[in-house]
Amino acid sequence: MDKHHNQERIVAIHQMLFEMARGNFSNRIPLSSYDDELETLVVLINMVAEEMKESIFHAGYVNPHSTYRFITQTNLVLDHLFVVKSFNPTVLTILGYESFELIGQSIEAFITTDSFQKLNFVKEAFQDDLSNQTMIPLHFLTKEQLIISADCSITTLFNRDEIILSFVVSVPQNANVSLELNNTEEIEKHPNSRKSDAQLIQKVYDYILAHLEEPLPSLKELSKYFGTNEYKLKDGFRHFFKTSIYKFYTIERLKRAFLMIQQTTIPLKNIATMNGFTDYPNFSKSFKKQFEISPNEVARISKKDT
Incomplete structure (x- = not known):
């Protein structure tokens, strides 16, 4: 039975990846009652599709991957x-x-x-x-x-x-808001409004989203990795996304953890680890500060619902 169900999930994953390759990011793989590595992969693929779907509708060349x-x-x-x-x-x-x-x-x-x-x-x-x-x-x-x-x-x-x-x-939430920087007043107002600078900050932004489960490199390490200086990186990121790199990194980890708590039956400690929190009490404290409820207060799907 398990072998048959695993095969069904693998087929669903193949179909989902095929749809994503065609440019369709609206499909989702149904979650099951299983709590294994394959189910974790299903959750992550669904999350990637959600982020990709968001980017399709964005008008500007800096994509904020908004998840609210x-x-x-x-x-x-x-x-x-x-x-x-x-x-x-x-x-x-x-x-x-x-x-x-x-x-x-x-x-x-x-x-x-x-x-x-x-x-x-x-x-x-x-x-x-x-x-x-x-x-x-x-x-x-x-x-x-x-x-x-x-x-x-x-x-x-x-x-x-x-x-x-x-x-x-x-x-x-900000569907009617565009970060497109195509007017001369905005370009003259800030030195990081050039398209080349925006593309650099976009790479940093995407790098952070792709490595949320890992410790955030220092500003010096990030600057060296992307071939820029610390001031330009810090100032440019704040200019485009109205927040600091570290705060963005922390909030995105917490938002992803919230989504995983809501939509899976993965144990809370495992979710904390999967999102880069090695200490569960620290994760719980940060989570409650961000969402005003603790992780175990979030309504979760039951196995019978999956």
Whole structure:
């Protein structure tokens, strides 16, 4: 049984990596009740996909990889021919269209061909099913022709022809904020606003995110590694990201730990170690200072939910 389940997870990992290679970072590998190295790999791949998905929608050449999000319900109202009749504002944020580009258009223009075929199949099934409610995965197309995948609830209203298409998505808290530095006033205001400097700071930023489980090198070591001086590194990082390198490193470790506590059944001490905290009491103290609750107070998924 375990061998069969492991094989299923390996196949899911292969499929996930294939989707990521195609540029689709919206899929997620379902978590299981197993607490092993393979499950840890699943969690990490899901986290990488989340970070990559965030970077796709970012407009500037400095990507903050923001992980603070709103979880929001997205709804579209379609008529019996799948023409968009109404929607909530989140749809515009997620897909990148203006309202006039959606209203009166067939949903076929905003989802993949196979997704539209699924909708037609559901419509036919509804004719023989009085409950008229189901859940199916659909692939939406943004204005830039990027793919966003979501598990969608499809329902119909009593004595009405409209179809309600709903799904839950995570939206960056600063989705309407761009760090794009393309005006001359900003460039003149700070010496680190040049694109070459921004690219250097981006490399430092990405390096830290990729090594959260390791001790943070000293400012001198980082400067030497990236071929710059300590002042330029420290000042440039604060300019672009409004925080110090060490504070960013600490907060990102804690945010990743919070996500792992919420979405896995990995023991708390193991999560602390996986995020670079060798001393659990210190981890717990830092965690409570950041989130105002201790690690063991965070609501966790149960094994039966996975």
